[in-house]
Amino acid sequence: MEHIVIIGNGIAGVTAARHIRKLSDKKITIISAEADHFFSRTALMYVYMGHMRWTDIEPYEHWFWKKNRLELKNAYVSKIETDKKTLQFKEGGTIHYDKLIIASGSTTNTFGWEGLESKGVVGMVTKQDLEQIEKYAPNNKECPRAVLVGGGLIGVELAEMLRTRNIEVTFLIREENFWNSVLPPGEAAMISRHVKSHGVDLQNNTNLDTILADEKGKVRAVTTKETGEEIPCSMVGICTGVKPNITFLEGSGIETDKGILVNRKLETNVKDIYAIGDCAQQRETIGNRKPVEAVWYTGRMMGETVAQTICGNPFEYNPGHWFNSAKFFDIEYQTYGWVFHEPKEGNTHFHWHHEDDTKCITIEYEIESRKFLGINTFGIRLKHETFNQWLNEDRTMDFVIENFKQANFDPEFYRNFESEILKEFQNTKTETV
Amino acid sequence: MSTIQRDMSLTGQPPKSINTIQKFGTVIGLFGLALILLASFNSVFPNKGLWLTIALTSLTGGIILFAYGAYAHKHEGIKNDGVYFKSLSSRGFWAWVVGLALTGFYIVLYFFPYYLGLRQEGDNTGIIALFDPLSKLLSGNPASQWFVYGTLYTIAIFAFGIKFFLKYRHNRYERLRTISVMFFQTSFAFLIPEFMARLNSDDFSLPYYDLKNIWPLNYYNFEQYRVDSFISAGDVGLILLLFGIASIFIITPILTYKYGKRWYCSWVCGCGGLAETAGDPFRHLSDKRQVAWKIERWVVHSVLVFVVVMTTAVVYSYLGDDSSKYWLTKDTFLIGVAVFLGLLFAAIWVFKRQELAKDARYGAIGYLVIVLALIGLHYSTGKNLFLFEAESLRKSYGFLIGAIFSGVIGTGFYPIFGNRVWCRMGCPMAAILGLQQRLFSKFRITTNGGQCISCGNCSTYCEMGIDVKAYAQKGENIIRASCVGCGICSAVCPRGVLKLENGPLEGRIDAKEVLLGNDVDLMKLMNQKPSPSEYIQK
Ligand SMILES: Cc1cc2nc3c(=O)[nH]c(=O)nc-3n(C[C@H](O)[C@H](O)[C@H](O)COP(=O)(O)OP(=O)(O)OC[C@H]3O[C@@H](n4cnc5c(N)ncnc54)[C@H](O)[C@@H]3O)c2cc1C
Ligand code: SF4
Ligand code: SF4
Numbered sequence: 023m024e025h026i027v028i029i030g031n032g033i034a035g036v037t038a039a040r041h042i043r044k045l046s047d048k049k050i051t052i053i054s055a056e057a058d059h060f061f062s063r064t065a066l067m068y069v070y071m072g073h074m075r076w077t078d079i080e081p082y083e084h085w086f087w088k089k090n091r092l093e094l095k096n097a098y099v100s101k102i103e104t105d106k107k108t109l110q111f112k113e114g115g116t117i118h119y120d121k122l123i124i125a126s127g128s129t130t131n132t133f134g135w136e137g138l139e140s141k142g143v144v145g146m147v148t149k150q151d152l153e154q155i156e157k158y159a160p161n162n163k164e165c166p167r168a169v170l171v172g173g174g175l176i177g178v179e180l181a182e183m184l185r186t187r188n189i190e191v192t193f194l195i196r197e198e199n200f201w202n203s204v205l206p207p208g209e210a211a212m213i214s215r216h217v218k219s220h221g222v223d224l225q226n227n228t229n230l231d232t233i234l235a236d237e238k239g240k241v242r243a244v245t246t247k248e249t250g251e252e253i254p255c256s257m258v259g260i261c262t263g264v265k266p267n268i269t270f271l272e273g274s275g276i277e278t279d280k281g282i283l284v285n286r287k288l289e290t291n292v293k294d295i296y297a298i299g300d301c302a303q304q305r306e307t308i309g310n311r312k313p314v315e316a317v318w319y320t321g322r323m324m325g326e327t328v329a330q331t332i333c334g335n336p337f338e339y340n341p342g343h344w345f346n347s348a349k350f351f352d353i354e355y356q357t358y359g360w361v362f363h364e365p366k367e368g369n370t371h372f373h374w375h376h377e378d379d380t381k382c383i384t385i386e387y388e389i390e391s392r393k394f395l396g397i398n399t400f401g402i403r404l405k406h407e408t409f410n411q412w413l414n415e416d417r418t419m420d421f422v423i424e425n426f427k428q429a430n431f432d433p434e435f436y437r438n439f440e441s442e443i444l445k446e447f448q449n450t451k452t453e454t455v
Numbered sequence: 456m457s458t459i460q461r462d463m464s465l466t467g468q469p470p471k472s473i474n475t476i477q478k479f480g481t482v483i484g485l486f487g488l489a490l491i492l493l494a495s496f497n498s499v500f501p502n503k504g505l506w507l508t509i510a511l512t513s514l515t516g517g518i519i520l521f522a523y524g525a526y527a528h529k530h531e532g533i534k535n536d537g538v539y540f541k542s543l544s545s546r547g548f549w550a551w552v553v554g555l556a557l558t559g560f561y562i563v564l565y566f567f568p569y570y571l572g573l574r575q576e577g578d579n580t581g582i583i584a585l586f587d588p589l590s591k592l593l594s595g596n597p598a599s600q601w602f603v604y605g606t607l608y609t610i611a612i613f614a615f616g617i618k619f620f621l622k623y624r625h626n627r628y629e630r631l632r633t634i635s636v637m638f639f640q641t642s643f644a645f646l647i648p649e650f651m652a653r654l655n656s657d658d659f660s661l662p663y664y665d666l667k668n669i670w671p672l673n674y675y676n677f678e679q680y681r682v683d684s685f686i687s688a689g690d691v692g693l694i695l696l697l698f699g700i701a702s703i704f705i706i707t708p709i710l711t712y713k714y715g716k717r718w719y720c721s722w723v724c725g726c727g728g729l730a731e732t733a734g735d736p737f738r739h740l741s742d743k744r745q746v747a748w749k750i751e752r753w754v755v756h757s758v759l760v761f762v763v764v765m766t767t768a769v770v771y772s773y774l775g776d777d778s779s780k781y782w783l784t785k786d787t788f789l790i791g792v793a794v795f796l797g798l799l800f801a802a803i804w805v806f807k808r809q810e811l812a813k814d815a816r817y818g819a820i821g822y823l824v825i826v827l828a829l830i831g832l833h834y835s836t837g838k839n840l841f842l843f844e845a846e847s848l849r850k851s852y853g854f855l856i857g858a859i860f861s862g863v864i865g866t867g868f869y870p871i872f873g874n875r876v877w878c879r880m881g882c883p884m885a886a887i888l889g890l891q892q893r894l895f896s897k898f899r900i901t902t903n904g905g906q907c908i909s910c911g912n913c914s915t916y917c918e919m920g921i922d923v924k925a926y927a928q929k930g931e932n933i934i935r936a937s938c939v940g941c942g943i944c945s946a947v948c949p950r951g952v953l954k955l956e957n958g959p960l961e962g963r964i965d966a967k968e969v970l971l972g973n974d975v976d977l978m979k980l981m982n983q984k985p986s987p988s989e990y991i992q993k
Contacts, residue, residue, distance in 0.1 A: 033909070065910035072537040078915045081924065083744060186536040220530065318908045323973045340974035347906050349949040352532030352625075356906065356951055403951035406904025431903055431954050433945050435627040 025049045026332060027109065027119035029099050033318055034299025035125035036060045037325025038332075043090050045333040050091070051117065053109075055098035057149050059084060063127075064318055066152050067179045071186045102274040104292045121294045121332055124271075124282060125325070128264035128300040128316050137233030142241035143258045146180045155183070158241075158257040162188045165256040169193075169244050171230045173200045175348050177261030178213075181222050182351050184259075192223045192253055194230055194246065200350075206363050206384045208373045209398060213350050215379060220351050233258055264316050266301040279303055281314045286338040288328045296332070298324035308341060310360050317346055343413045344396070345406060353380055358409035359396025361386040369395060372419065372450060374443045376401070383443065387419035394422045402439065403431040423447045476524025484517020494585040495571065504588035511606070515614045522618030531625035533947050535916070543870060544736045550870035558867030565858040568600035593649035605645055608729065612640040615732035622735070628942045628955070632721055636728035643667045644725045661688050664695060667723050669702040671762040672884035674852060679773040708891060714957055715898025716888035717940020724884075726877060729866065730918065731941060734874025738943065741873035741920035748920065751880050751937065758856055759886040764826060765852045767792050768845035796826055807894045856881060875918040879937055889936030897957040898940065899964075900933035902926065905973075907952045913944035927952050934964050 026042055028035040031054035039050050065079040087094055095117075101110040102122070109117045130145030132138060142158045145151045159165040168184050170177050173195030181191045197203060199210035200217055218224050229247040236242040243254045266281035277283045277291040281303030288296045299321035304313045323341055330337040347356045361384055365371050370389050375382040381401030387394050394417050397409065408429040412422060422429075426440045473481070490510035500506040526534060543549040563570050572581025579587060583598050586606060590598035616637040623629035644665045651661055662681040670676040676699050685696035710718045720727045741747075767789070774785045800823045865877025878885050892898060900923070907930075913923035919937045923944045926933045933944075933953075945953040 062909045062911060064908040065912070068910065068912065071535075072540040073535040074911055074915050075539055078743075078911050081909045081911065081928065319905045322905075326973060338974075342973060345905065347908075347950040352530050354949065354951050403903070403954075406906055410904065431951060433626060433628045433942060434955060435631055437627070 023047070023049045024120045025051065025118065026121050026123065027117060028052045028123045028125060029109070030054055030125035030127055030299065030301075031057070031060045031094070032063060032125060032127050032299060032321060033060075034127075034321035034325045035123065037322045038123050038125065038298060038329050039092050039325075040090070041326055041329030042332055043092060045329060048333075049093075051093040051095060051119075053095045053097060053099060053117075055096065055112075058094065058096050059087070061149070063147070066146070066149070067183050070152060070155060070183045099270055102271065102276065102295075104275050104295065107294070119294075122296070123328060123332075124276075124290075124295065124297040124301060125299045125321070126267045126270070126301045129267045130260055131263040131265040132260055133262060135230055135233055137235055137241075137244075138260075140233055140235035140241045140258075141239050142256060143233060143260065145260050146176050147264060155180075155257070155259075159184060159187070159189055162190070165189050167192060167253075167255045168257040168259060169230075169253055169255040170259040170261055171244075172260065172262030173197060173202075174261060174263055175201075176264075177259070178217060178350050180259045180261055181217065182220070185220055185222065190223065191221075192225060192255065193217070194225050194228045194244075196227070196229055198226050200224065200226075202363060204363055205398065206361065206371055206373065208375055209382060209384060209400060210363070212375065212379060212382055212400065213353065216351055216353055264300065266303065266314060268301055286340070287331055287336060288324055288339055289331075296328050298328050304339075308339075309344070311341065311344060319345075343410055345409075353400050354403065355398070355400050356404055357396065357398045358404065358406065359386075359394070359413050361396040361398045372423075372447060374439075374446050376439065376442075381439070385419060385422065392418040392420060394419045397422075403433075405429045405431045473521075474524050477521050478524075480517045480519070480521030480524055482517070483513045483520060487511065487514030487517060491582060491585065495581045500585065503585055507585050507588055510585070511610060515610055518614035519617050522615075522621050525618075526621040526624075533949075534622050535947065538736075538739060544739075546740065546871060554868055554870045557869065558863055561858075561862040561867050564600055564604055565862060571600050571603060573600050590649075593646065594652035596652060602649075608725070609640050609645045611733045612725070612728045613637055615735070616728075619732050619735050623946060626942070626946050629946060632942065633732065635722045636724075636731060639667055639723050640725055640728050659688055660684055661692060661695065664699075665725070666695075666698065668725065669707060669719075669884060670699060671703070671759070671766065671887070672724070672726070672882060674762050674766065674857060674883070675849075677766060677770055678849070679769075682773075703887075707888065711888050711891045712896050715896050715938070715940050715955075716885065716892045717898065717938075717955070719888060720878065720885060720939035721941045726861065726865070726882065727939060730869075730874040730878060734866075734869050734918075737869045737874045738918035739873070739915050740871070741875060741879070741918050743914055743917075743920050743922050745922075748922075751920070754880045755882070755886045755889075755937075758860075758881055759883040760826065761852060761856070762883040763796075765845075765848045769849050772845035793827060796823065803890075803894065856883075873918060873920070875920075875939070878939065879919050885937070885939075892938070893934060893936040895960075897960060897963075898934075899956060899958065900938070900944070901954050901956050901958075902930050902932065903950075903952045903954070904930065906950045908950055910949060912947040912949060913953060916943050916947045918943070923953065932963060 026039075026048050028039055028051065031052045035052055035054075039052055042048060042050055059080050060082060061076070062079045062081055065074065068074045069076055069079060086092075097115070098112040099109050100112040102108075103110065107119050107122075109119065109122075111117070128147060130147050130151070132145075137143070144154045144158060146155065159168055165184075167190040169192045170180055171194050173193065177193065177195075178200070181193055184191050195202075197210075199205075199207065200214040202210045205213065214224055214226070225246075227248065231245045231247040231250070233241060234243045234245065234252070241256060241258050243252045244258060245252050266278075268278050268282055271278060271282065275292060276295060276297075281301050282290055282297035283305050284290055284297050284302050285305055286308075288298055288302065290297050300314070300316040302314070302324065304311075307313055320341060324339055327337050327339045343359055345356070345358045347354070349355065361371070365386055368388055368390065369386050372385045372387070373382065374384075383400070383402065384398045385394065386396050394412060396413075397404070405428075412429075423444055426443060427438065430438055430440070432438065487510045490506060490513070494500065494506075539545045541547070543553065568583075570581070572579050572583035572585075574580060578584065579597055583600060583603055586598035586603045589606065590596060590602045616633050620630055620633050623633075644667065648663050648665055651664065655661060662684045665673070668676075675681065682696065685692035688695075707719070721731055771785055771788060774783055774788050800819060803819065860881040861877045864872070865881060868876065907924070907927040909924055909928045911924050913927060914921070914925070917923050918941060919935075919939060921933070921935050921938060921944075923933055927948075940955055942955055945955055
């Protein structure tokens, strides 16, 4: 029986395994050094905040794996011998594969700061990271203040986590406003205000310089580049993004750049080895998508795709229109299609902002053709299906605004803002005419 | 005592203490409770009316103040921080203390009302006597243990309803729903029956009737003493009796068809009302395992069969006693029941076979056989009764289901089993509504394309123990018999994935993986391909 070995039990690896099982009777082994069972990485924060227990963030009950004959192995793959089709484990022992799927995910991205190795410098990507955070920031007595570096999605999650334990948070971001590099200015400013309203000391235009440790090697403060100011703290959270977790592939002959290079069929340069999820890097870019996409659903979709290929239906990875979502403290965010922080050439933005400062939308569209390109929405839930359809149908900006109601996905009885948005849109139209 | 997260290696204690306002609230509330308890030692309260007012006001005020302290200064949004760190909401020491106290209260209430001060002869004493002034004010009669219970129950729904309101104040669905349960409890369950009692005189008497309490939840509605009293109360009584029958056979099916069982379970019902308000801090304790779902289906449907058999037996037992009163004879009644159930099952079998899970089908067939067999037995043993005596059936139902299950376990164990064990495992009304919701209703929870990140918040906070995420992560609609439409899964979802909706029947149950975002051809392939090996669906 053909043996499929999967490195990584995250969403990508597990989805691949489930779908291969649906399609075939092949032997399947899933390897991970992080946790015995698949858990939802996106839900790590909720464990620290006390919303859920560890078992609650495991999407499948433990009987599931055995029942579906998915073998699990908790071990770290230290070497891949592609010529012998064998994996070596750090703990000792080897395993033979017929086909190998690498779904090894990401690790924290760092920038060689001085003092990075001090105790109390943590990332927020793995289960082990969470344990470290729990150790260094159990409460506000042990950890009166933490400094977070890097203004992205993981940073804001870590800030929210720490605030639930009344720990003071200083959040250093390079930009003018939170997530400026992705969000248009109106949105970035609104989210920045919201983050601050939760008691976070958001310091914009500020770079980390060095991390200072005490005599025991534990973090005691950081200094900033701009002012040289020393900020005392008991923990430093590194939230400057993630990068593919591929160091263990060195010398294996598998071609890598930032991530593991794959073609549209998710095949690497070595026969019978595939890469999916956060660790994969597309050789040819797909639309506006980045070559490495570290989001949940792309991992899932690559898993679905590679399962088909492995089971004899060679298939290309072909993600549809871009979408994503996040939550900044109390404000939910969804995006469909492309909205850039500055409109691309020939495009413009329509921005509507609610006076309560927790809701806004931004739509990017082509000026000439009025073609709708994408929407960011904060505090209003919108329907994926509807936007997907409108993007497929190349709808105009005017059509989208006029039919905005159809796309609403807020709970029943919620106030809606369609007429307000329409009115504002008409005003801006008359202004520009 | 440290009750933090047991399956993570936590080293410290996250803040779970309460602030000054909350402390005040606790003191005031406990003071009110203490006054009531004092009464049970027969402490002489010189002016009962005044002391009762003080006790109930501080109880209510204390709870509201506590809630104000907990939520008023916070941003609008989801408030689940530290739920699993607090002893009370994570089955810690305080959970057991409260659980045992509540259980004890229910045992005294149901089985030893004497200790609450109920006296057959002469005036009430103790706690019940303390409530006399209020009872006399409303209905003109002295209080009973049920009046005391009803008052405290209403206060709980009202005060904790305000707490719930503050907690979910950003969510209009939750706000309206809470106003609704507070209204139905205060008016229909509490005040109206008391006022109705005022109308009673020597030659006119209506039974105590909470109009929204529908058979089979109200399993005693068609007992002889009640039916007699409805009939003897002339037109008004007859209308009430007919309303009782119409409630379950006409009104309920129509509303459930349009809105799902939520119209009752989380907007109207008193049990649901208490679960949603006072029980809200315990909603995450429901068991989400698949095995719990299996047990649920067997237990709740067994209770349903039990109540049908019991009610049939009870009605049967008094029909024909007095032909001047009842035009319905024993035999026509039994045949009527058999024909009705037979037709019902036949219809389900013919139209909805595909949609029923295998075991539900076996269950339906099995139970149909049992009910019919019982009826058959009646004929074989002459014009006696069923296998059991109707009265003992009724008594054991009242004891096992009415008292032990719905009260002692259902509410007493809120802090241990979660707030809806009764609704999920024991309520025959929920079972009927659930079958209909599953088979014939416009209600569903739709999922938002590919946005689900499998975080598990929805499943964790589903009080009915539904693994919502299992559907959401596949992009499937959630159409579960047990869903009471509380809307909390949708509220806690951090990615805006879930929406409670009433929509067309077509395509409501969509078992395909229709996640958006992926290649359309791939989606087709994934949905078509029959699985050669047995893949156990979650
Ligand atoms: C805090 C946080 C929040 C996030 N929130 C969101 C969100 O809201 N929405 C969203 O779309 N995305 C979110 N993401 C991103 C998303 O979680 C990832 O894109 C996704 O988990 C990637 O899945 P994966 O299967 O590719 O890899 P992973 O989930 O990283 O799994 C890889 C596994 O492989 C193991 N592994 C790696 N190398 C080896 C080896 N050599 N031997 C053995 N095992 C190995 C790792 O230990 C790991 O367990 C978030 C990420 C983080 C960290
Ligand atoms: S599925 Fe959602 S709406 Fe239904 S009972 Fe559970 S939490 Fe409430
Ligand atoms: S539906 Fe929402 S709450 Fe439930 S798992 Fe998905 S993202 Fe989480």
